[in-house]
Amino acid sequence: MKSKLFVTTLLVGSVILGGCSASNSQSGKHETMDHSNMTDEETTNMEGMDHSNMSHDEMMNMENGHASHTNPLPLNDSTGDNELALPPLLEPKHGVVDITAQQGKTEIFEGVETETYGYNGSFLGPVIRVNEGQTVTFRTKNNLAEPTTFHWHGVEISGEGDGGPHQILQPGASHDVKFTVNQGASTLWFHPHPEGATAEQVYKGLAGLIYVEDENSKKLGLPSKYGENDFPLVFQDRVFTEEKQFDYQAVRNEDGTIGDTLLVNGTFNPKLTIGKEKVRLRLLNGSNARNYTFKLNTGDKFQQVATDGGFLNKPITMSEITLTPGERAEIIVDFSKYDADHNIALVNEENTILLPFHIDDQKTSSIEISDSLNDFAVTDEERNLPVTKKLELFGMGPMVSINGKQFDMNRIDFTQKQGETEIWEIYNKPDMMGGMIHPFHIHGTQFKIVSIDGKEPPANLQGWKDTVSIEPSQTVKLAVKFNNKGIYMFHCHVLEHEENGMMGQIEVK
Known part of the structure; x- marks a missing residue:
């Protein structure tokens, strides 16, 4: 380091x-x-x-x-030493979802505790899953020592509930955001948005995902078993001090802060174990500034099925996809033709290994992806x-x-x-x-x-x-x-x- x-x-x-x-x-x-x-x-x-x-x-x-x-500053290759962490899946209970911004310590590096921010935990946040037509209350609380907001990126919501810089939540304060989900199936996210402090709070770990499901998404036959064939992937680059801590102010870049250490779902040197089947990867560029061009090291193609806010009309065959900060995409990778001996990984445009895959030969299934996904x-x-x-x-x-x-x-x-x-x-x-x-x-x-x-x-x-x-x-x-x-x-x-x-x-x- x-x-x-x-x-x-x-x-x-x-x-x-x-x-x-x-x-x-x-x-x-x-x-x-x-x-x-x-x-x-x-x-x-x-x-x-x-x-x-x-x-x-x-x-x-x-x-x-x-x-x-x-x-830009090159990233490290993932050695694949650590199984990818999966955010907890959080669904409304009696229509309410509790979300708390808090400080904590996280063992990103073995044997070292890094001071971090998170939602409902020490680092990053859960995946909140809601359904179209559902009335939901996000019960937000700020347990940080500084003001923050809760911005629902991509959510169609009233301005007073959007969580922009006007909706400041002081330390110790709580606020209920009630709305009806009025959009189709999509992968959205949430993060802070206080004026002058957004970049540092995201950098320290405040980011989570929101899944919207609808009747259409449930009929398409897409991989949808969370943590089995449907995975959230939050890509963020960071710089750590010799003591393995964040020091945002020391490395802050007026034109966008870039790091040399990649974290995926907050995991350093991650790998993802999957079966010999079609797998759905929900990609989020959660970095402050870095762009990512995602591709497979084998040169094989994959299918993109969704953009930021919903499904494409049909799967699009791609060899690579570029996401700038804030963008999302859902892709389907067919691992059925590989076995455990295959060296396959998600890499970037520099062929840096972002996420190696370990294939479990015992886990197999057959899924047919619909040719018609949406009517956009x-x-x-x-x-x-x-x-x-x-x-x-x-x-x-x-x-x-x-x-x-x-x-x-x-x-x-x-x-x-x-x-x-x-x-x-x-x-x-x-x-x-x-x-x-x-x-x-x-x-x-x-x-x-x-x-x-x-x-x-x-x-x-x-x-x-x-x-x-x-x-x-x-x-x-x-x-x-x-x-x-x-x-x-x-x-x-x-x-x-x-x-x-x-x-x-x-x-x-």
């Missing part, structure tokens, strides 16, 4: 390692952006970063950091709607903005009517150093990707989404409808970008 001094020098001394990917795209004029209501200062900032007040060293640090986005569609009416909301994402580090502005809790940036679909156009404006990928997230809704640079999105993105990866110079159009009222955030899901101001607010009336 690298020393604390070395890590601090590597990550902080260079200012930016970056979790967003760099791009060589050249800056160009974006014809559809309306700047008529912007001040001269805002327009100037959007046309190009103003570096006039920066020192030479600061400029060099930014340039070095930006260049390093294409070569972008309608002709939605395609023909005019663009009514235009957003320009720009900048890096502490200089990030949306439409030339940084987040202000007291400012409402947009309004929209409940139940009405609008087209949002989001443009990722590159800067002088090429720009960065921004995973764009909208609270309280699941949206449809209408187009990417004027073209139909890839087949595996033609499903419900709440977070979309937008590359430099790219323009994405989304069909957005809110089924509930309230104030919701929209922001970059690189958590440090969010905290630095790449976030806005919409009020749904």
